[in-house]
Amino acid sequence: xxxxxxxxxxxxxxxxxxxxxxxxxxxxxxxxxxxxxxxxxxxxxxxxxxxxxxxxxxxxxxxxxxxxxxxxxxxxxxxxxxxxxxxxxxxxxxxxxxxxxxxxxxxxxxxxxxxxxxxxxxxxxxxxxxxxxxxxxxxxxxxxxxxxxxxxxxxxxxxxxxxxxxxxxxxxxxxxxxxxx
Numbered sequence: 497x498x499x500x501x502x503x504x505x506x507x508x509x510x511x512x513x514x515x516x517x518x519x520x521x522x523x524x525x526x527x528x529x530x531x532x533x534x535x536x537x538x539x540x541x542x543x544x545x546x547x548x549x550x551x552x553x554x555x556x557x558x559x560x561x562x563x564x565x566x567x568x569x570x571x572x573x574x575x576x577x578x579x580x581x582x583x584x585x586x587x588x589x590x591x592x593x594x595x596x597x598x599x600x601x602x603x604x605x606x607x608x609x610x611x612x613x614x615x616x617x618x619x620x621x622x623x624x625x626x627x628x629x630x631x632x633x634x635x636x637x638x639x640x641x642x643x644x645x646x647x648x649x650x651x652x653x654x655x656x657x658x659x660x661x662x663x664x665x666x667x668x669x670x671x672x673x674x675x676x677x
């Protein structure tokens with residue numbers, strides 16, 4: 497002999513019907529909002545790059561533009577996930593900091609003052625150095641650490657509270673819109 501409890505949910509039927517009908521519209525709205533948040537975050541990353549003078553060309557900046565070369569853009573609504581960023585390798589170096597060269601891959605020599613350095617073949621054209629492996633001249637680069645600009649970290653710090661506030665506002669709006677609460 498088993499024990500069981502039966503509960504009648506018939507009075508909630510209308511609410512459940514609304515939830516089923518609203519699901520597709522809600523997911524569409526959620527996707528649009530998530531996409532807008534991704535674009536806003538990329539805008540913040542670009543602002544941080546510019547304000548921190550973290551670039552010498554526009555290539556890295558454009559890599560943080562949706563659809564730009566090297567841009568990462570992925571929305572997965574099943575897990576409610578948004579992934580944005582860049583696959584541009586040196587963007588990480590500019591953010592975190594880097595050595596002027598990798599000593600494991602570069603032939604080093606020691607200057608008379610004891611500093612490590614390497615020779616880079618090429619020539620100068622005005623104020624721009626042109627790398628040319630066949631050049632007879634070139635320049636000597638000293639080994640040192642370049643401090644990171646931390647533009648991505650700063651963008652996250654600025655954007656995270658905005659994201660949370662926006663989500664709370666939108667959630668209230670969606671509850672009213674789709675479930676008349």
